[in-house]
Every structure is written in structure tokens, then in C-alpha cells.
Amino acid sequence: MSELKPMSDNAPDSPERRRFIGAATATAAGLTLVPGVMLIEVAHGRPEDQAASSAVRWGMLVDANQCATGCDDCVTACSTENGWTPVAESAHPTQAPQWIRKLELQDPLTQMETNLPMMCQHCADAPCVDVCPTGASFKRADGIVLVNRHTCIGCRYCMMACPYKARSLVHESLNDTQKPDVPRGIGCVESCTFCVQKIDRGDGTTACVEACTAAGHNALVFGDMNDPESEISKRLRELPTKQVRADLNLNLGVRYHGI
Amino acid sequence: MKRLLALGAVVMMTAALAWAGLDDDDQPRAGGAPRPVIAEPIKGERCVEDEAYMRRNHMRLLDHHRDETVLKGIRTKKYSLKGCIDCHVSEKTGSVATAKDDFCVSCHSYAAVKIDCFDCHSTKPQGPMTTQASNAETAHDMHGMAEGNQ
Numbered sequence: 267m268s269e270l271k272p273m274s275d276n277a278p279d280s281p282e283r284r285r286f287i288g289a290a291t292a293t294a295a296g297l298t299l300v301p302g303v304m305l306i307e308v309a310h311g312r313p314e315d316q317a318a319s320s321a322v323r324w325g326m327l328v329d330a331n332q333c334a335t336g337c338d339d340c341v342t343a344c345s346t347e348n349g350w351t352p353v354a355e356s357a358h359p360t361q362a363p364q365w366i367r368k369l370e371l372q373d374p375l376t377q378m379e380t381n382l383p384m385m386c387q388h389c390a391d392a393p394c395v396d397v398c399p400t401g402a403s404f405k406r407a408d409g410i411v412l413v414n415r416h417t418c419i420g421c422r423y424c425m426m427a428c429p430y431k432a433r434s435l436v437h438e439s440l441n442d443t444q445k446p447d448v449p450r451g452i453g454c455v456e457s458c459t460f461c462v463q464k465i466d467r468g469d470g471t472t473a474c475v476e477a478c479t480a481a482g483h484n485a486l487v488f489g490d491m492n493d494p495e496s497e498i499s500k501r502l503r504e505l506p507t508k509q510v511r512a513d514l515n516l517n518l519g520v521r522y523h524g525i
Numbered sequence: 526m527k528r529l530l531a532l533g534a535v536v537m538m539t540a541a542l543a544w545a546g547l548d549d550d551d552q553p554r555a556g557g558a559p560r561p562v563i564a565e566p567i568k569g570e571r572c573v574e575d576e577a578y579m580r581r582n583h584m585r586l587l588d589h590h591r592d593e594t595v596l597k598g599i600r601t602k603k604y605s606l607k608g609c610i611d612c613h614v615s616e617k618t619g620s621v622a623t624a625k626d627d628f629c630v631s632c633h634s635y636a637a638v639k640i641d642c643f644d645c646h647s648t649k650p651q652g653p654m655t656t657q658a659s660n661a662e663t664a665h666d667m668h669g670m671a672e673g674n675q
Contacts, residue, residue: 317597406598414595415645442620444647446607451645466600 311468323409323519324388324460325491326475327498327507330524332485333381338368340383340486343477347461349445363434363450365458366474380525383474383486386411386432386458387510388519394424394433403455409491409519410460420453429511433457460488460519491519561635562626566612567654573603580632583609587642606642611650620648 312318344366345352356362366385372378388411394403395411402418405411413424413433425433439452447463450456461472471488478486489498507521566572572579574586590604602608610621613628622629622643629648633640 312598314600314602317593317599404596406596408598412595416591416595439644442623442643442648444645446610446647446649446651449645449647454645462598466598 311470312466314466318406318408318410318466320407320409321492322490323390323492324465325409325489325498325519325521326388326460326472327487327501327505328382328520328522329485329487329505330380330382330522332483332524333383334481334483334485335370335379335381337381337481337483339477339481339483340474341366341368343473344385344458347445347464347473348448348459349443349450350456358437361435361437363436363456365434365456382522382525384430384432384510385474385520386428386460387430387516388458388460390517390519392516393427393429393514397423397427399423406462408465410462410465411457411519412459412462413455413457415449415451415454415456418454420455422455424455428457429514429516558635561631563631564613564615564626564628566628567614567616569612572612573608606646607651610648614650614654616654619650619654622648 350363353359353362366383369382369384371380392411395405400417400419402414403424422435433455435455436452444450475486475488487498487501489496505523507523509518586604593599613621615627618624621627
């Protein structure tokens with residue numbers, strides 16, 4: 267009888283039990299609702315009135331074995347999409363902004379050549395965000411590291427903190443040559459944004475990746491690293507990849523294969 | 526004598542009031558700053574808010590929207606600077622802030638308030654300038670109005 271006593275406490279009409287059932291149902295509904303919403307997000311892009319979510323982490327995989335010598339289609343595509351003047355055409359090449367650059371490296375011992383694009387690595391623990399005195403350098407919920415030009419004072423501390431030399435300062439007035447989608451201006455620091463305007467539009471890719479695929483090199487893969495079914499996640503599972511300066515423990519959004 | 530003085534005072538007051546009344550009309554006065562030319566928008570039935578509200582508060586709406594967009598990635602069309610430019614662009618210059626009669630500049634120079642927006646933002650609409658309601662928000666409004674008429 268003593269074993270049955272607690273059962274009678276939890277009789278169907280007990281308020282305790284009702285509260286518990288209510289809570290359990292609410293939790294179950296939340297669980298079924300949230301993944302459903304998530305799936306729609308990933309498949310069709312985010313509605314324009316919804317904020318970027320930390321359920322997504324945008325990332326890029328660079329396959330240095332596929333990256334072709336002498337090809338700089340990714341750099342051209344970036345400059346066209348985002349409206350920065352290519353360094354070769356700039357009046358002051360040494361201080362011209364550069365969002366992405368092509369590196370051609372050679373091992374001095376073996377003479378082996380490696381090609382790769384270098385740009386903002388979209389660190390999870392970004393040094394540029396740590397050092398910014400005004401909070402202008404920030405990481406968006408979906409892992410994209412950006413500069414809020416409304417608060418950037420152009421001190422360039424972030425440029426010094428970045429281990430990848432990924433940021434540039436706009437030294438000269440741009441005289442209304444900016445793209446409507448990509449505001450940029452004198453006295454502000456800027457860098458690769460993972461084509462945030464395209465991401466928010468729901469394109470799910472960047473200008474450099476599109477250009478690389480169009481050129482047939484397929485050296486770049488872009489996608490959501492948090493979604494186990496995305497192409498980038500599958501490739502990252504299969505291929506051995508490296509983070510540049512992995513010793514800094516920054517958890518990079520750009521991973522390299524073949525370096 | 527006292528009565529005469531009082532009468533004189535009343536006459537002078539009336540004259541002064543009448544003169545002040547004359548001064549109140551909207552005729553341009555010599556030496557006054559020329560009133561801003563406010564160009565009609567090239568498209569759209571109405572603004573996103575009341576005209577009077579927009580004149581006083583557009584900067585608050587823009588500031589709020591800019592933070593939502595930059596920090597969170599919310600890119601709704603209502604209250605976006607690009608939305609303003611799409612409708613208020615000048616047909617002559619293709620911009621909102623190039624010539625002194627362009628929409629943003631005409632008022633801002635009258636009020637002597639410097640605009641920083643266009644140090645970084647483009648003053649031109651995206652793509653070819655169009656008088657069609659291509660903006661999703663406007664299209665939605667027009668759709669709503671059409672439904673209301675039925």
C-alpha cells in the first residue's frame with residue numbers, strides 16, 4: 267500500500283500532475299516547431315524581417331590543389347560585386363583597399379608551388395573584435411565578421427590585430443562610386459563580408475565562389491558549417507583541412523585543403 | 526487729455542497689429558533665404574509615413590533601421606535608405622544628393638544640416654531608374670489598395 271500512495275498523489279486531477287503535463291507538452295511543441303522553422307531557413311534563405319541566427323555559421327572551404335596559377339577571377343569578382351577598385355588600377359596601390367588577394371607561395375626547399383586566396387577568415391574569436399575601441403568591429407550572429415561604419419573611427423587597431431592582414435582602410439574619398447548595396451567610405455576600415463548583401467538576399471553563396479565555379483576550378487565551397495547536410499560540411503568531414511595559424515585558436519570560418 | 530491718450534494708444538495698437546498681420550503672409554521677403562524646392566517623388570502613391578511626420582522624424586527612422594540592418598541583418602524595405610532613394614531620386618541627375626535641388630540636399634542646405642549618409646552610401650538607386658512600383662513594399666501597398674477598392 268505504501269508504494270501506491272505516491273501514485274494517488276499524482277492522480278489525473280492533481281494540480282501538480284497537470285502542471286507537469288502542461289510543461290511537457292509545451293516543451294514537445296517547441297522541439298517539433300523549432301527544427302521545422304530551421305529547415306525552412308536553411309533551404310530557402312531567411313525572411314528579410316528576421317535577424318541573422320546563430321543556428322547558421324557561414325564558412326568557406328578553399329581547395330588549394332584546385333586553385334589555378336595565374337587565375338584571379340575570385341579577386342575580380344569580389345571587386346566587381348563590392349565596388350572596390352582593383353589594386354592595379356588604383357592611383358595609390360600601396361594603400362588601396364583589398365578585400366581578397368591571391369597568394370602564390372613556393373616552398374624554398376622543394377620548389378613546390380601553392381596557390382590560394384587570402385581574405386578575412388571570419389574567426390569565431392576574432393582579434394579585430396577584441397581590440398576595437400568603439401565596438402564597430404563585430405561578429406554577426408551567423409558568424410560573419412563585419413565593420414559597422416557608423417561607429418568606426420578609423421583607428422586601424424583591428425588592422426594591426428588581424429593575423430591575416432585582411433583589413434584595409436579607405437584613405438580617399440570615393441566620390442559616390444559605391445554600390446547601392448555596399449556602402450563604404452573614407453576613414454573606415456573594411457574587409458571581406460562574405461558578400462553579406464547576397465547572403466541576406468538568400469543567394470547562399472558569395473561572388474568569389476560563383477566566379478571560381480564559373481571558371482571551372484571549383485576551388486571554393488561556401489555554406490553553412492552548422493548544417494551537417496550542407497556541401498561544405500560534407501567536404502570538411504571527408505577532406506583533411508587546415509586553419510591558417512591554427513596555433514592562435516581562433517576557430518576560423520575559412521578552412522584550407524592542400525596547404 | 527487722459528481719454529485722448531487712451532484713444533491714441535488704441536489706434537497705435539491696432540495699426541501695429543494690422544502691420545504684423547500683413548507681415549504674416551507667405552510672400553517671399555527681400556533678403557530672406559529662398560525656400561527649398563521639394564521635388565515630387567518619381568514613383569509611389571504615398572510615403573511610408575505621414576509627410577509632416579517624415580519631415581521631422583525621418584532621421585530617427587533611418588537611424589533605427591540602420592542598426593537593425595547592420596547589426597542583425599534585417600533588411601525590410603520600409604524605412605530603408607535605399608527605399609527613400611528609389612522614390613525620391615531626381616529624374617534630372619539620377620541622384621538624391623548631387624545637385625542643389627536634389628531631394629535630400631534642397632532641405633538640408635536650407636536647414637544648414639550636414640548629411641553624412643552619402644559619404645558612404647550611394648546617392649543613386651540600384652539598377653536603371655524606374656517609375657514603376659518595383660519595390661516590394663509599394664507593390665504590397667498597391668495590392669492592398671486594389672483589394673480595398675473591390
